[in-house]
Amino acid sequence: MKELVLKKTVFSYQGHSFSHDVYTCPQCGKVLIPKELAEGRIAKVEEQLEDK
């Protein structure tokens, strides 16, 4: 079993791309999105990008 590693990852939404460091599997490339990130920064970015 390998440990997850922090890696700058690109997120795309509504035609924009943003990066953030998240834990990534070095073998398969899948990323772990913690609940705090999904409900925090990611939700805030979505809110800013969406029309009212």
Next chain:
Amino acid sequence: MSNIVRNTYSVCPECLKKIPAVIVKKQNNYFLEKTCSEHGSFSAVVWRGGHIPMEEWGSYRPPENEKEMPDCPHACGLCSGHLQSTCCVLLEITGRCNLSCPFCFAESGFECDDPSVEELKTYFKHLVEKGNTFVHLSGGEPTVRDDLPDVVAAARDAGCENIQLNSNGIRLGRDRSYTKELADAGLSFVFMQFDGTEDAIYEKLRGKPLFAEKKSAIEACSQELLGVTLVPTVVPGVNDHNIGEIVKFGLDNSPAVRGIHFQPVSYFGRYPDPPADEDRITLPEVLYAIEEQTDARLKISDFLPSRCDHPGCGFHGDFVVLPEGLIKLTRKSSSADNSCCFSDNSAEHIKNRNFVSRRWKRIPSLTIKKDNPGNDFSDMDTFLERVKTHGFTITAMAFQDAYTLDIERLRRCSLHVYKDGKTIPFCSRYLTRC
């Protein structure tokens, strides 16, 4: 060749009687046409659609199978036939003004008693009880009142969350301690009359050169971290050539300037002569001018129809100003394609008010940070900070007068004027002085 786009109702510009009307398309342009049995026929251009056909702008469909149209606009306040609830409420806190503009929707400049702070407290309390916590202090020119800081404090104490001042900015620039008092009392942001970047424009529209006064007012507001939205009244042949320069000025002065709210001239209140079609500029023309006069730095496709009102009433586009360049934010909502103020859904209202508020307010905790050329705005944290501090919103609202009034648009109005305990749609208020 002409085609009827839809039927509606309007008023006779002479007697204000409600009469049937049609929206007619002739080549690429759209006209509101109507006939009063007593005063004859009237036609006014409402949309020049060479670049954006009216039918392709927004998805509004009038209600069908209504037994009876409400008695618009004569029964205003809001009746059961009104299709939009209140988003923002405007209060006229004075009829006096320190200018005497040839154009003035409110016919300001007359002497009358201002409502007292005590009276206004009652109004604010009533509004907050109804859930209306976003107020525009208007007039006249509100800054002629020495007790305006007390008015702002009264609104704040009553529970108003967003307190907007509509002002020509003259006193704000000249009397910095007064501006500070307003900020300290809880003022949220300023909607500042700003017709262009040339004194000749102000001489025509306001009777005197005012560009230096406007810059001073913006500086004064910036010192107090009061966000400023520039509000140009766009008049063909006077300042429609200057639209691109207004946009450039606004962007160059971000974050002191938080946005621009274009208002194509409408002919109610005070205006020099009855309008001909060449005296009007329509929303798609403003959009085209933005694109053409900014050399396509901003494009028509960066903007969307108003969702708070009828699509024919306005547009908006959201941007983030970077040290070099812009991020364009406006995208379709992830929610259903309906109006943000349609129905009494308080969650939608709160969402919309929060959206507007965060676009127009300055953010005190972040505005001290300097631009760093090395900032990576694709980084989530950097982006989130930048959008708060340097978000920039360009909007427009096309008010309706007795010549252009389309009751289907009026019924979707969410900007209301508070008067005698009633909330009255803005255009109806200044159309009929009811």
